[in-house]
Amino acid sequence: MGQAITVTINGAKQTKDVEPTQLLVELLRDTLGLTGTHVGCDTSQCGACTVLVDGRATKSCTILAVQTDGAEVVTVEGLAKNGELHPVQRAFASEHALQCGFCTPGLLITAVDFLARNPTPTDSEIRHAIEGNLCRCTGYHNIVNAVRSAAEMMTTTAQPKVAAGVKR
Amino acid sequence: MITHPFTYRAPSTIEEAVAALGRSRDAKVIAGGHSLLPLMKLGLAQPDALVDLRRIASLRDIRAEADGTIVVGALATHRSIAEDRTIVSKLAALAEAAAAVGDPLVRARGTIGGSLAHADPAADEPAPVLAFDALIRAIGSKGKRDIRAGEYFKAAFETALAPDEIVAEIRFPAQTGRTGSAYVKFAHPASRFAVVGVAATVTLKGDGTVERAAIGVTGAADAPFRAAQAEKAITGTKGDAKAIAAAAAKAAEGITTLSDLVASSDYRRHLVTVYARRALERATQRAQG
Numbered sequence A: 001m002g003q004a005i006t007v008t009i010n011g012a013k014q015t016k017d018v019e020p021t022q023l024l025v026e027l028l029r030d031t032l033g034l035t036g037t038h039v040g041c042d043t044s045q046c047g048a049c050t051v052l053v054d055g056r057a058t059k060s061c062t063i064l065a066v067q068t069d070g071a072e073v074v075t076v077e078g079l080a081k082n083g084e085l086h087p088v089q090r091a092f093a094s095e096h097a098l099q100c101g102f103c104t105p106g107l108l109i110t111a112v113d114f115l116a117r118n119p120t121p122t123d124s125e126i127r128h129a130i131e132g133n134l135c136r137c138t139g140y141h142n143i144v145n146a147v148r149s150a151a152e153m154m155t156t157t158a159q160p161k162v163a164a165g166v167k168r
Numbered sequence B: 001m002i003t004h005p006f007t008y009r010a011p012s013t014i015e016e017a018v019a020a021l022g023r024s025r026d027a028k029v030i031a032g033g034h035s036l037l038p039l040m041k042l043g044l045a046q047p048d049a050l051v052d053l054r055r056i057a058s059l060r061d062i063r064a065e066a067d068g069t070i071v072v073g074a075l076a077t078h079r080s081i082a083e084d085r086t087i088v089s090k091l092a093a094l095a096e097a098a099a100a101v102g103d104p105l106v107r108a109r110g111t112i113g114g115s116l117a118h119a120d121p122a123a124d125e126p127a128p129v130l131a132f133d134a135l136i137r138a139i140g141s142k143g144k145r146d147i148r149a150g151e152y153f154k155a156a157f158e159t160a161l162a163p164d165e166i167v168a169e170i171r172f173p174a175q176t177g178r179t180g181s182a183y184v185k186f187a188h189p190a191s192r193f194a195v196v197g198v199a200a201t202v203t204l205k206g207d208g209t210v211e212r213a214a215i216g217v218t219g220a221a222d223a224p225f226r227a228a229q230a231e232k233a234i235t236g237t238k239g240d241a242k243a244i245a246a247a248a249a250k251a252a253e254g255i256t257t258l259s260d261l262v263a264s265s266d267y268r269r270h271l272v273t274v275y276a277r278r279a280l281e282r283a284t285q286r287a288q289g
Helices: A024-031 A087-094 A104-117 A123-129 A141-158 B014-023 B036-042 B078-083 B085-090 B092-099 B104-109 B112-118 B126-131 B228-234 B241-248 B265-288
Strands: A003-009 A012-018 A050-053 A056-059 A072-074 B007-009 B027-030 B049-052 B062-064 B070-073 B135-140 B143-148 B153-155 B166-172 B178-187 B194-204 B210-218
Touching: A012 A024, A024 A050, A050 A104, A056 A104, A056 B104, A087 A104, A087 A141, A104 A123, A104 A141, A104 B104, A123 A141, B014 B027, B014 B049, B014 B135, B014 B166, B027 B036, B062 B085, B070 B085, B078 B085, B078 B092, B078 B104, B078 B112, B085 B092, B092 B126, B092 B178, B092 B194, B092 B265, B112 B126, B112 B166, B126 B178, B126 B194, B126 B210, B178 B265, B194 B265, B210 B228, B210 B265, B228 B241, B228 B265, B241 B265
Parallel strands: A003 A072, B007 B049, B027 B049
Antiparallel strands: A003 A012, A050 A056, A050 A072, B062 B070, B070 B166, B135 B143, B135 B166, B178 B194, B194 B210
16 A cells, blocks of 8 residues: 655655655665665665755665655755766765775765765764765775865855955 | 565654554554664564654754753654753763764664664663663653653563553753763674663762762663662762772672673673773763863
8 A cells, every 4th residue: 555755856846656665765766766876785784875864864775765755855866966066976086985886875975964064074073974884995095085075175165255366 | 675564654743643553453653763674674573553753843852941851852863962052061971872872874863762662772872861860751542651761671672661652752850069971882893882881970069079870881781770889889989080990890780791792791791890980980070070
């Protein structure tokens, strides 16, 4: 017996019929084809399936789709705007913060939520912020570099352009 | 993947939620779902109905009442508790326990009410709930009642809640005088659950001696417990390093500690004394200001 839910996904409001047993990640991947969100462990541990639910980084394997009725969900597919990558995505590319890439969508989402709350983090704060996202390739070092670099990019562009034209 | 079918509803009042619980044979309450959904995936929980509390906004509140009681709604997430200014300043051990749960993603969804209702013997928040002598306010078909923390935890995953009762809020009595608290834990390196976690509250008299102390221990035994012998031993002392060490040495007295792949019973017993000492030291320092 399905239940109708209305959920905004990457900015588009949609009404879908879901089974109560269906997990959010199953709705995203199997019903909507948003396969950028990965299932690593399906046991709430690895964080590969992390998406934003009402702005908070959430393991989409550990929330039912019906629980997102009325919510706003952002997946990795929703980070780029008008064909331009999100600063966190650009930083992951330039800092080589991935090898196999499986954990990357979840880490990007976690970093977006974290930097929204803490725009000028220390390295220690970054390391604690990504505790819920496992990466088996990188050893995390370049991920920390990327989050720091994204923070710098985002605070610089957020500032008023009073210094425009000044050589640095 | 969850294979066992269930019905789902999200009522907007707690009374409706209680009524919904009564209508099913094996209904479960869901809040953050970070204990329940993993169990359902494993088939260890197979409820025929889920009653979601998410629309009952009042259960999310953290507020101070006129008499100084701090009320934490059952739906307050670990993250909101860890970041709440009142809790950080008045109930440091609770803020520290909430900040020590799982990882940031788990803390953003998991709730204190869920943690207490689930009653995992290695959960963090039961330790400060015990050490602050909090009341667990439950609402059921027969109305509301307050359960003292010391009478709430019965065994692993067993509480004093009746099947149709829902945890509505946790009520922390006003902390008076020179009181300090702290939570410290030895975390399982992978799961971050407490192998042993200890919360302590210490209240000092004007002359600096210990007026009262309370110690809540989680992870060590079948259910979280108050370290009564250690509390007795520290009371009336100067709260100096020697007195704290002597009291902490008694923290596992009379307790049957758990033994598993992570830690033997003897090792857990040792950890209880070490972490009781650290919690008492930190709580006393904070009480001294």
